[in-house]
Amino acid sequence: MTQAKITLHGTPLSGHTHRVELLLRALGLDFDFVPAPAEVRRSEAFRTLNPLGQIPVLQDGDLTLADSNAILVYLAKRYAPESDWLPQEPVAAAQVQRWLSIAAGEVMHGPAIARMIAQFKYEDDPARAERVAARLLPFMEAHLSGRSFLAAAHPTIADLACYSYVAHAPEGGIPLDAYPAVRAWLGRVEALPFFKPIPPSPIPAKG
Secondary structure (H helix, E strand, O other): OOOOOEEEEEOOOOHHHHHHHHHHHHOOOOOEEEEOOHHHHOOHHHHHHOOOOOOOEEEEOOEEEEOHHHHHHHHHHHHOOOOOOOOOOHHHHHHHHHHHHHHHHHHHHHHHHHHHHHHHOOOOOHHHHHHHHHHHHHHHHHHHOOOOOOOOOOOOHHHHHHHHHHHOHHHHOOOOOOOHHHHHHHHHHHOOOOOOOOOOOOOOOOO
């Protein structure tokens, strides 16, 4: 399969961008990274790529695609349709979809929002973010007790979708000390051969 030119627009500190970069690296795909900080995202040129002004945006030949989870699905189906990253078996596929929904729901509105408030002065309710995280993390802890990955016995795009903001939850004042199974899962993701960490955030982690 001939690979078209891939460009990833995002920022190094964005967990949404990071999850896409991890899959690009896992699939061995060459890509250009184009920084898209806030001032770029407000520009007319960027809004032609994504009218919502959000990152990441992936360009693959003539295709322009926004939304990190949609990009993960596209890349897995386009470049690795027979791989385990997005299983074809119905139950496993449904489990992946469930965790993609959690990544866009509880992970986003809990650890991710808490980090955005603490690190980037994002205007939102920190107490609400803490409450969401307080529901999410015990659920993940119970789910990961006795299993290695979220949706299957092997890593899938569900793990990449959930990893970044859970791993960096302490940067939003959400400690992970009470969740050994979650921390073990984070370590397994970090041990994957293609893994690349997010750079440290400006404000030190709190726990």
